[in-house]
Amino acid sequence: MNDIAPTLDAGQRGPTDHTIRDQIVTAAGEHFSRYGYGKTTVSDLAESVGFSKAYIYKFFESKQAIGEVICGNTLASISDEVMAAVAEGRTATDKLRRMFRTTVDSSVKLFFDDRKLYDIAAYSSLERWRSSTAYRERMFELLQQIVLEGRAAGEFERKTPLDETCRAIFGAMQSFINPVMLQHNLDRVPETPNEIISLILRSLAP
Numbered sequence: 151m152n153d154i155a156p157t158l159d160a161g162q163r164g165p166t167d168h169t170i171r172d173q174i175v176t177a178a179g180e181h182f183s184r185y186g187y188g189k190t191t192v193s194d195l196a197e198s199v200g201f202s203k204a205y206i207y208k209f210f211e212s213k214q215a216i217g218e219v220i221c222g223n224t225l226a227s228i229s230d231e232v233m234a235a236v237a238e239g240r241t242a243t244d245k246l247r248r249m250f251r252t253t254v255d256s257s258v259k260l261f262f263d264d265r266k267l268y269d270i271a272a273y274s275s276l277e278r279w280r281s282s283t284a285y286r287e288r289m290f291e292l293l294q295q296i297v298l299e300g301r302a303a304g305e306f307e308r309k310t311p312l313d314e315t316c317r318a319i320f321g322a323m324q325s326f327i328n329p330v331m332l333q334h335n336l337d338r339v340p341e342t343p344n345e346i347i348s349l350i351l352r353s354l355a356p
Contacts, residue, residue: 192212217279222284224260224271225282225284231252231256233292235249242300249292254340275329297319
């Protein structure tokens with residue numbers, strides 16, 4: 151019998167006591183920040199919150215399920231910052247610059263402020279966790295909206311198919327928005343990201 155409630159994310163189990171679930175997630179975040187995802191065990195988390203390991207498994211089916219929640223929250227905070235920055239843009243060109251710059255700035259800030267949580271995001275991306283996949287989808291949808299807005303306003307060319315255009319732009323951005331790749335390109339921030347977005351905007355000119 152499947153004991154995963156249909157309203158919960160995969161990996162999260164009942165009972166639906168959000169207070170206890172939040173306690174577990176908070177304790178896990180603290181352990182991950184201090185010791186790293188790989189070195190933290192479910193037993194460590196159980197000891198931290200004063201529950202048995204078996205009790206934690208009533209709420210989450212695995213350590214990864216807990217990591218998914220933390221990673222999802224982390225990536226959601228980045229996407230919220232990006233959405234807010236884009237909303238302040240006056241033109242599609244301005245919005246595209248804001249999208250790329252804010253994504254890079256927020257990711258770099260996370261890398262230096264909480265490296266171990268950043269590492270969870272990188273691990274999530276490498277292993278294609280649902281939290282990471284959802285983040286990529288949100289960013290790609292935002293990019294599509296900006297490109298469509300730019301085309302409607304006459305800022306961007308319309309000949310290239312939309313999907314092809316957005317895939318090319320998103321691919322060009324990956325070195326600085328994918329956490330796995332960004333950590334190897336920190337010494338190129340902010341000069342190279344600025345050069346990339348300028349090149350992208352020139353290619354979009356009608």
